[in-house]
Amino acid sequence: MEVLDQLVKTFFDWEAMGQVIPEMFAVGLANTLILAISSGILGCILGMILAVMGISRNPIPRWIARVYTDVFRGLPAILVILLIGLGFGPIVRILTGSTNPYPLGIAALTLMAAAYIGEIFRSGIQSVEKGQLEASRALGFSYNSSMILVVIPQGIRRVLPALVNQLIGLIKESSLIFTLGLLASQREIFQIGQDQAANTGNLSPLVAAGLFYLCLTIPLTHLVNFMDKRMRDGKPVKIEPDEAAAVVGKGA
Amino acid sequence: MSDFNSGSLEATNIHLAFGSNKVLRGIDLHVPQGTTASVIGPSGSGKSTLLRVMNRLIEPDQGDILLDGKSVLQDNPDELRRRIGMVFQQFNLFPHKTVVANVSLALSKIRKMPKDQAHAKAMEQLDLVGLKHKADARPGNLSGGQQQRVAIARALAMEPEVMFFDEATSALDPELVKGVLALMTDLSKGGMTMVVVTHEMGFSRNVSDTVTFMDGGVVVETGSPDQLFTEPKTDRLKGFLSDVL
Numbered sequence: 145m146e147v148l149d150q151l152v153k154t155f156f157d158w159e160a161m162g163q164v165i166p167e168m169f170a171v172g173l174a175n176t177l178i179l180a181i182s183s184g185i186l187g188c189i190l191g192m193i194l195a196v197m198g199i200s201r202n203p204i205p206r207w208i209a210r211v212y213t214d215v216f217r218g219l220p221a222i223l224v225i226l227l228i229g230l231g232f233g234p235i236v237r238i239l240t241g242s243t244n245p246y247p248l249g250i251a252a253l254t255l256m257a258a259a260y261i262g263e264i265f266r267s268g269i270q271s272v273e274k275g276q277l278e279a280s281r282a283l284g285f286s287y288n289s290s291m292i293l294v295v296i297p298q299g300i301r302r303v304l305p306a307l308v309n310q311l312i313g314l315i316k317e318s319s320l321i322f323t324l325g326l327l328a329s330q331r332e333i334f335q336i337g338q339d340q341a342a343n344t345g346n347l348s349p350l351v352a353a354g355l356f357y358l359c360l361t362i363p364l365t366h367l368v369n370f371m372d373k374r375m376r377d378g379k380p381v382k383i384e385p386d387e388a389a390a391v392v393g394k395g396a
Numbered sequence: 397m398s399d400f401n402s403g404s405l406e407a408t409n410i411h412l413a414f415g416s417n418k419v420l421r422g423i424d425l426h427v428p429q430g431t432t433a434s435v436i437g438p439s440g441s442g443k444s445t446l447l448r449v450m451n452r453l454i455e456p457d458q459g460d461i462l463l464d465g466k467s468v469l470q471d472n473p474d475e476l477r478r479r480i481g482m483v484f485q486q487f488n489l490f491p492h493k494t495v496v497a498n499v500s501l502a503l504s505k506i507r508k509m510p511k512d513q514a515h516a517k518a519m520e521q522l523d524l525v526g527l528k529h530k531a532d533a534r535p536g537n538l539s540g541g542q543q544q545r546v547a548i549a550r551a552l553a554m555e556p557e558v559m560f561f562d563e564a565t566s567a568l569d570p571e572l573v574k575g576v577l578a579l580m581t582d583l584s585k586g587g588m589t590m591v592v593v594t595h596e597m598g599f600s601r602n603v604s605d606t607v608t609f610m611d612g613g614v615v616v617e618t619g620s621p622d623q624l625f626t627e628p629k630t631d632r633l634k635g636f637l638s639d640v641l
Binding site: 275276278279283284297298301 | 474488505
């Protein structure tokens with residue numbers, strides 16, 4: 145029983161959790177969401193540019209997109225965040241006087257997300273049937289107009305579940321921004337939990353942080369599953385009475 | 397349906413190769429204004445490719461294409477394709493847009509019509525193919541025959557001078573073929589200049605003005621439907637007809 149008590153006290157000390165949860169709501173949640181959503185949006189924009197470069201008929205933009213993607217997909221997130229955040233920090237300070245690590249943190253997350261999102265968009269665009277481009281061109285649309293009006297919108301629709309997966313990844317990766325050094329008001333969920341855990345020598349604040357992350361990511365995971373299923377099966381349709389009847393006789 | 401602003405179409409000595417594969421080897425096709433030419437032949441004979449060369453979805457290696465007697469190879473290909481409507485075997489409607497938006501898209505974006513005007517014109521075209529009531533449906537919720545009629549409306553909305561049909565009924569269930577063929581027959585009788593690549597020998601024989609039999613990238617025989625169907629001259633056409641009839 146002593147061991148069990150010890151475990152509960154280490155991970156589920158409600159008092160210790162209660163002390164950090166208000167701070168996580170007031171400060172951490174917003175900061176985590178700012179980091180994840182802004183780098184998600186910027187990553188989508190940069191990712192779309194990379195995708196279009198990646199399917200270009202000109203080999204030079206194709207090659208640039210390839211190299212970019214290989215580099216940023218192949219590096220550990222923490223290494224990119226440190227290199228960008230610490231490396232460009234002094235330059236940003238000289239130019240703007242700001243020491244806020246957020247812009248560079250978001251930039252680092254964006255650069256990595258764009259590499260993944262670019263590949264997602266590219267595969268979506270390339271999965272659109274050739275006949276769509278052909279039909280659009282047969283109507284008299286130029287190649288560019290056909291891509292913008294017909295092919296790319298269909299490609300994006302197909303990869304929405306994969307994009308939500310990327311957002312889940314960004315929510316988790318945003319915790320690495322702590323390595324750039326955050327002021328009290330800049331702390332996101334993980335850093336708040338980590339600080340309190342260090343001060344009290346108890347891990348419960350980190351467990352509380354974990355619960356916050358799960359509250360964000362699990363609904364999104366289920367959204368992905370729902371979108372996936374909806375795309376495979378289409379909207380639920382009303383079954384015609386005779387079709388429903390046919391099922392009854394099937395086993396016989 | 398009548399009073400199309402249709403024109404004549406002529407392809408002369410068209411050659412096309414994909415690498416060492418010679419797909420078209422000196423094709424001539426003359427379609428006078430207001431007539432319907434059907435192109436028949438076995439799979440892989442180059443029929444569909446010929447259509448794509450004549451609206452420059454694929455550029456020919458050699459030869460000339462004349463619309464209303466004027467060569468169009470030097471023109472902007474996008475401009476040329478606005479003058480030629482095309483209907484595909486797989487319909488190729490835009491699944492992310494409603495039926496009426498499929499028809500009005502090119503009107504508003506290419507013809508630069510105001511939105512409401514493009515919509516009205518699209519509704520008019522849908523009415524002609526009997527599908528006004530499906531205007532707000534998605535193409536995926538329509539039967540194949542309905543989708544193909546929308547595709548025809550989409551092409552006609554641009555007021556083309558020539559219409560191409562690339563095996564327009566081949567992907568349809570048998571009971572849906574009739575409606576699409578009836579619509580194509582109306583267009584033909586209405587004076588549209590048409591090139592119809594088809595496996596529907598009944599249509600080819602009864603509706604078209606000329607029939608062209610292609611095999612292996614060349615025109616083997618061409619003439620009136622009676623000539624080709626009742627008195628085929630070549631063994632290749634005789635063999636083909638005995639296989640399909």
